[in-house]
Amino acid sequence: MTTLQRRSGSNEPSRPVYLDYQATTPLDPRVLDAMMPYFTEKYGNPHSRNHAYGWEAEEGVETARRQIAELINADEREIVFTSGATESNNLAIAGVARFYKEKRNHIITLVTEHKCVLDTCRHLETEGFAVTYLPVHKDGLVDLAELDAAITGKTVLVSVMGVHNEIGVIQPLAEIGKLAHAKGAFFHTDCAQAFGKIPLDVEAMHIDLMSISGHKIYGPKGIGALYVRRKPRIRLQALIHGGGQERGMRSGTLPTPLCVGLGAAAAIAKAEMAAETTKLTALRDRFMARIQSRLPEVFVNGDTTMRIPGNLNLSFAYVEGEGLMMGIKDLAVSSGSACTSASLEPSYVLRALGVEEELAHTSLRIGFGRFTTEAEVDYAADRIIAAVQKLREMSPLWEMAQAGVDIKSIQWAAH
Amino acid sequence: MAYSEKLVDHFENPRNVGSFDKDDAAVGTGLVGAPACGDVMKLQIKVSADGIIEDAKFKTFGCGSAIASSSLVTEWVKGKTLDQAATIKNTQIAQHLVLPPVKIHCSVLAEDAIKAAIEDYRRKHITPDSEIANA
Numbered sequence: 001m002t003t004l005q006r007r008s009g010s011n012e013p014s015r016p017v018y019l020d021y022q023a024t025t026p027l028d029p030r031v032l033d034a035m036m037p038y039f040t041e042k043y044g045n046p047h048s049r050n051h052a053y054g055w056e057a058e059e060g061v062e063t064a065r066r067q068i069a070e071l072i073n074a075d076e077r078e079i080v081f082t083s084g085a086t087e088s089n090n091l092a093i094a095g096v097a098r099f100y101k102e103k104r105n106h107i108i109t110l111v112t113e114h115k116c117v118l119d120t121c122r123h124l125e126t127e128g129f130a131v132t133y134l135p136v137h138k139d140g141l142v143d144l145a146e147l148d149a150a151i152t153g154k155t156v157l158v159s160v161m162g163v164h165n166e167i168g169v170i171q172p173l174a175e176i177g178k179l180a181h182a183k184g185a186f187f188h189t190d191c192a193q194a195f196g197k198i199p200l201d202v203e204a205m206h207i208d209l210m211s212i213s214g215h216k217i218y219g220p221k222g223i224g225a226l227y228v229r230r231k232p233r234i235r236l237q238a239l240i241h242g243g244g245q246e247r248g249m250r251s252g253t254l255p256t257p258l259c260v261g262l263g264a265a266a267a268i269a270k271a272e273m274a275a276e277t278t279k280l281t282a283l284r285d286r287f288m289a290r291i292q293s294r295l296p297e298v299f300v301n302g303d304t305t306m307r308i309p310g311n312l313n314l315s316f317a318y319v320e321g322e323g324l325m326m327g328i329k330d331l332a333v334s335s336g337s338a339c340t341s342a343s344l345e346p347s348y349v350l351r352a353l354g355v356e357e358e359l360a361h362t363s364l365r366i367g368f369g370r371f372t373t374e375a376e377v378d379y380a381a382d383r384i385i386a387a388v389q390k391l392r393e394m395s396p397l398w399e400m401a402q403a404g405v406d407i408k409s410i411q412w413a414a415h
Numbered sequence: 416m417a418y419s420e421k422l423v424d425h426f427e428n429p430r431n432v433g434s435f436d437k438d439d440a441a442v443g444t445g446l447v448g449a450p451a452c453g454d455v456m457k458l459q460i461k462v463s464a465d466g467i468i469e470d471a472k473f474k475t476f477g478c479g480s481a482i483a484s485s486s487l488v489t490e491w492v493k494g495k496t497l498d499q500a501a502t503i504k505n506t507q508i509a510q511h512l513v514l515p516p517v518k519i520h521c522s523v524l525a526e527d528a529i530k531a532a533i534e535d536y537r538r539k540h541i542t543p544d545s546e547i548a549n550a
Contacts, residue, residue: 320453320454320476320481322478322479323426323476323479323481326418327426327479346453357450357451358450358451361450361451393432394474394475395474395476396456396457396474396476397455399434399457399474407450412448412450413447413448413449
């Protein structure tokens with residue numbers, strides 16, 4: 001068995017190999033270094049205007065704001081700190097919808113969006129807003145003609161995710177923004193998985209609001225940001241009221257160390273994005289080549305080119321995803337199926353892609369990131385190959401397929 | 416989710432994985448579940464001339480609990496008469512493997528698989544052919 005070179009700090013032999021970078025990322029040690037002084041000596045309230053403690057904390061926060069803005073070609077005054085992408089999505093969608101409700105009351109989003117977008121939209125429906133949930137193509141991408149047809153003079157907001165958390169596909173943001181603006185609608189994009197991973201430009205992509213997360217880019221958990229365009233100015237109704245911090249859009253004392261951490265993480269992402277993309281692409285291709293050389297009938301969910309290299313969502317036909325996860329306990333991956341919850345339903349995202357239910361039950365999400373090594377990728381591929389082979393030998397569906405029986409021809413009893 | 420040692424053992428070292436010839440008169444086959452639901456169990460029993468289940472095999476598409484449940488019942492049915500095997504209840508399976516509540520359906524499926532296999536065997540032995548063979 002391959003000996004694993006684990007990164008420093010996590011060398012206990014019993015720890016699984018971490019391949020779940022879409023769930024969260026470890027904090028980059030350089031980010032921690034930037035944050036530390038703000039926990040200890042620079043502990044001032046960044047909103048204190050009367051003394052040096054406040055000023056140095058404020059300077060840390062404002063530097064971070066600039067670092068975030070620079071990664072998306074925005075102005076630092078357009079960055080609002082939040083607790084994370086969930087809050088940013090809530091603030092963007094509900095905030096804009098409520099502010100403009102007298103003029104426009106229609107929102108468009110996709111059925112494959114993150115639950116915090118869908119749930120906010122559902123909630124707004126109870127307040128009287130109309131919401132259109134557009135389907136996606138088999139590759140997970142939006143149909144631009146369909147989107148264009150859905151936008152009306154009543155549409156206030158189009159909300160489409162930049163990079164998908166489950167399947168890693170990249171939506172055509174610039175085209176979506178152009179369509180929204182052509183009919184006077186605003187464009188919000190949930191970029192929790194895109195920020196720091198792919199080049200983003202709020203001007204070139206016609207983006208009015210962008211949700212950002214800290215812990216997806218090797219920054220701390222509990223911090224995020226919302227980009228809110230100033231020219232022309234986008235107004236929103238705050239969700240959290242109080243001292244009027246963040247230009248009244250998000251009251252509450254800023255968590256200085258977390259803001260500094262998000263800024264530092266953004267600066268590192270800006271400097272290293274190109275090299276990291278190259279590295280992750282090589283790791284991803286190495287992994288896939290190894291898997292496909294030994295296992296037939298493995299399918300990639302989501303478009304194969306319009307996707308970030310750090311994500312693979314794979315269906316291993318004839319092997320159930322949760323059983324497979326149990327067979328690869330020394331790998332930390334995510335099951336594409338929602339079977340670990342009480343429901344027997346496979347992922348709503350894979351179903352929206354039209355992945356057949358039996359294949360949707362066989363999927364894994366594998367995420368590579370900054371600290372993933374070649375040795376880990378090889379080890380993970382070998383463990384998955386061994387587990388899939390063992391489980392296929394045990395699978396009645398595999399046996400039928402090998403015997404040429406069409407599984408769809410069987411009258412299955414639903415249970 | 417923490418699984419019991421027994422469950423993990425059955426998952427990692429499944430007993431009696433395999434298949435018998437389903438057309439063999441001594442074999443009863445139960446195929447239950449559905450791929451779209453994420454669970455399919457095939458349980459086969461081989462019955463001796465004096466009506467005792469002398470061997471059993473399974474193949475299962477499903478989660479760890481489904482695989483462990485089917486592995487367990489292949490052990491349990493061996494040496495039993497058809498009537499005895501038919502009394503195995505899902506609650507016994509769930510209790511033995513300490514299945515979490517969301518996995519109870521796996522034990523239900525295993526019980527269904529035993530019943531289906533027995534039924535298949537009995538069906539084979541009431542066909543005109545077997546009536547003549549037995550006469």
